[in-house]
Each structure stands twice: as C-alpha cells, then as structure tokens.
Amino acid sequence: MLKELVKEEFTQDIAKGAVLVDFYSSTCSPCKMLAFILKDIEKTLGDQVTIIKVNFEENPDLIEEHKVEGYPTLVMFKDGEELSRKSGLQQKPVIIKMIEEAL
Structure with a gap:
C-alpha cells in the first residue's frame, strides 16, 4: 500500500508491520525518480509493506523528530x-532488500 502522509496518523501507521517511509521534497529531482521506483515496488510487494510518503516542507516536526537531514x-x-535508513536516490534492489529484512 502506498499512501501520502496524514500527520495525525503517522505514529499509528508505523506502529504495526513493515512500513517504509519516504521523506521527500516536491522540488527534488532524485525524489521524483524515487517515487517511480516506489510505485513499482508497491505493485510487487504492496500486500507485505506499507509505503508512506512524507513531504519535507510540510512536516518539519516529523523531519526533526526522526532526525532526517536530507x-x-x-x-x-x-x-x-x-x-534501517538510506539517504539519497536508491535503486530498486537496495530498497527491496531493506523491506525483506523487515519481513
């Protein structure tokens, strides 16, 4: 399942099961490329993992709370x-490995 963040639900959403959180900026080119990779992964593993997208500009409190620096x-x-945590544009096999290690 791929979903955009609803701030009030974040803690509840990450509390159960495997959840991959994408902290992104709407103006960032690597973030836009990553969005396509995540949509592809969601088609493959969507029943095993929840993917939540968190907009950097709209959620400064979550960025600070989770110590996201970029x-x-x-x-x-x-x-x-x-x-686990990875910064920068990641390729599909790296992301799938992150998810599989959490399952």
Whole structure:
C-alpha cells in the first residue's frame, strides 16, 4: 500500500508491520525518480509493506523528530522501531532488500 502522509496518523501507521517511509521534497529531482521506483515496488510487494510518503516542507516536526537531514531519505520501520535508513536516490534492489529484512 502506498499512501501520502496524514500527520495525525503517522505514529499509528508505523506502529504495526513493515512500513517504509519516504521523506521527500516536491522540488527534488532524485525524489521524483524515487517515487517511480516506489510505485513499482508497491505493485510487487504492496500486500507485505506499507509505503508512506512524507513531504519535507510540510512536516518539519516529523523531519526533526526522526532526525532526517536530507532528501530523499528512506526509513524502514517494523512494529514502530526503526530498522534501517538510506539517504539519497536508491535503486530498486537496495530498497527491496531493506523491506525483506523487515519481513
């Protein structure tokens, strides 16, 4: 499942199961490329992982809380605990490995 962040639901959304969070900026070219990769991954693994997109500009409190220093940044959560983090544009095999390690 791929969804845009609803701020009030963030903590609830990451609390259960495997959740990949994409911290992105709408003006960032690598972020736009990553969005296509994530849509492709969602088609393949959508029933096993939730992917949440968090807009950097609209959510400064979440950016600070999760110590995100740049974009794009992917953070993999399992039952609310951060398992791994990757900054910059990542290729599909790297992202799939992050997800598989959380399953």
